[in-house]
Amino acid sequence: MFSRFKRMLILPFLLVGLSGADIVLAAEPEPMDGAAFDAYTRGKTLFYGQNGQAYGAEVYLENRRVRWSFLDGQCKEGFWYEQGNQICFVYEDNPDPQCWAFHTENGRLIARFENLPGATELYEAQDVGEEMVCLGPEVGV
Template identity: 55%
Template sequence: MRILVFFLTAAFASLALAETPMTADEFDRYTRGKTLYFSSNGERYGGEEYFENRRVRWSYLDGQCKEGVWFVDGADICFVYKDNPTPQCWQFFLDGGGLSARFTGDEADSTLYEIEGADEEMLCLGPEVGV
């Protein structure tokens, strides 16, 4: 019986740990200097490059990139971009498969999952210019 109690306690503890959002330091250590790619509902969603001083570059992988920064707001990690000053806040979780991110305040399941993409360069074509 003690063994069963031990395993159940360990299982619940690991579930609770998996549901603990990453801290800003953990997120920074995991992401800085990397390009991460994300999926939503099994489809490629976008990629983000993470730089020093909490700077980022996001793309929906359509050749258009958005420069921005991230900051902490409680348990959330929020992003603002030059074209949209409204914070986009997420909670990030780390498990054996990489990062998952849940959009804060969204009642629908807006969860992104880190996917492999290290062999792919994030293409930023630059601003469109007129004639």
């Protein structure tokens, strides 16, 4: 019993003696800045997934313009800009910016929604090198 008590007293002193270099913690990946994001995405059509399911696709055009679809044939035009460590998107139907932190992991893009941390994380499913299908505007008879 005394030896267990003695070890409990020594343990905090051992931990205090460790330097920061001795402790390796898994660090959060460094988010992409605007230049890196633009270089990675421009000219591509990327399809995104979430939890093994298709989520949506985005076409990345010149001058930071984008076209988004939830893969329902309806497309939204928009643009993106860099704000701190985030890439923010504004679409024609919503003036409120949708901000994400992007990084690459295992050769694909990962996006974490910053407007509601922990709520949405998307991963690049593929770059199909094709145009996204957008239906024309709905018209009545």
